[in-house]
Amino acid sequence: MMSDVNYKKISMDGLWNNNPATVQILGLCPLLAVTGSVVNAMGLGLATLVVLMGSNACVSLIRHYVTDAVRLPAFVMIIAAMVTVIEMLMQAYTFELYEILGIFIPLIVTNCTVLGRADAFASKNAVLPAMVDGVMMGMGFLVILLILGGMRELVGQGTLFSNMQLLFGPMAAHWELTVIDNYGGFLLAILPPGAFLGLGLIIAGKNVIDKRIKEVQKRKASDEPKTSRRVRTTGKVG
Template sequence: MSKSYRELALDGLWNNNPATVQILGLCPLLAVTGTVVNALGLGLATLVVLMGSNICVSLIRQYVTDAVRLPAFVMIIAAMVTVIEMLMQAFTFELYEILGIFIPLIVTNCTVLGRADAFASKNPVLPAALDGFMMGLGFLVILLILGGMRELIGLGTLFTNMQLLFGPMAADWQIQVVENYGGFLFAILPPGAFVGLGLIIAGKNVIDKRLKAIQKARASDEPKVSRRVRTTGKVS
């Protein structure tokens, strides 16, 4: 394995996040993140498919030839998505109807196939599983942030209809952040999703820029400290 577990975690959550760095899976990300529950449902489904397909691909990596590698990976991903579809139809049918075609479209999500081909097919099961989990978690976090932003600005609420995913016990989880809110339709529509995702990516870029500036400043200070130590024998 070329990367440590810490690097795999940081790649999935920040350095190589599928949504904010690779800019993959935008179709479902922008289409169904109108509320937190929609974002959570799609994000969990994608995470399970990513992790499951990575594990399966890693297990068969030594037995699949290059000629059938990609078709085999697509079949594995399609099988995982079919399982998720059936589970959602059985236990969260109303949410499944809301998400609609975007659950089957996980098969075409470039993140899933990309991780299977680029990482899982070249690494043992445990690193492959961690890579799939962290990439899926990074995608889920961005979905939740975007879904929360759009629901808050568009409806003035948070955690609306959480019972669609967690059952009757979640019926009272809704938070009315703004009383008598008239709504902001733009935030709920796809253009609002584009603006919201752009703000998230811009925020990440600002943080990255500041972190690099801090690292550069520390690196430039190290030679000065070393010279003082050599000349005085102590750190001043």
């Protein structure tokens, strides 16, 4: 039932509680490989988001017409078709960025996040909730890509938003911010070990925040009975 759909939960799961990168730990190969800069991270993140949204919608539309025997192959075909469309669009409009991202665009087909959401959510829900789930999961993945890409670009090169014209055209040629002048660079941040270290810091930061939130909630829950007893006692005295 549409009225039973909790869009707030879907959004929070995608962005925080069940984030593909920091909780499910899925799609790490492209996430770690292309996040040397913000523009690379944004290019892959937007492509993944569109594929998630489109494939979830298509899977939801056919959910009543596909048998269990061919369910997964059908989902993979849908995802592959969506990725092919994205590839063609990137070749037409952002060819240089497409060449930089290389094999990692076609590899979206094998991204466990995309197939996992198709099977776990889209195949069991109506089109609108399935699309919202795809968008939120894609947004969660994109945000982590951008944070990691920003961290690595800043520490590795001392800049932010370099080469954004590869994605947004000539108007973005002057978007680059030089945060540290005459910076010699830090090679480790750009190399694969830097990606692992950066993601580890992001996951650790999320865990710390989650722990603080739980402590606050636990404190509030323990204070509520005391408040209730105080109110009842005051009422009796009055």
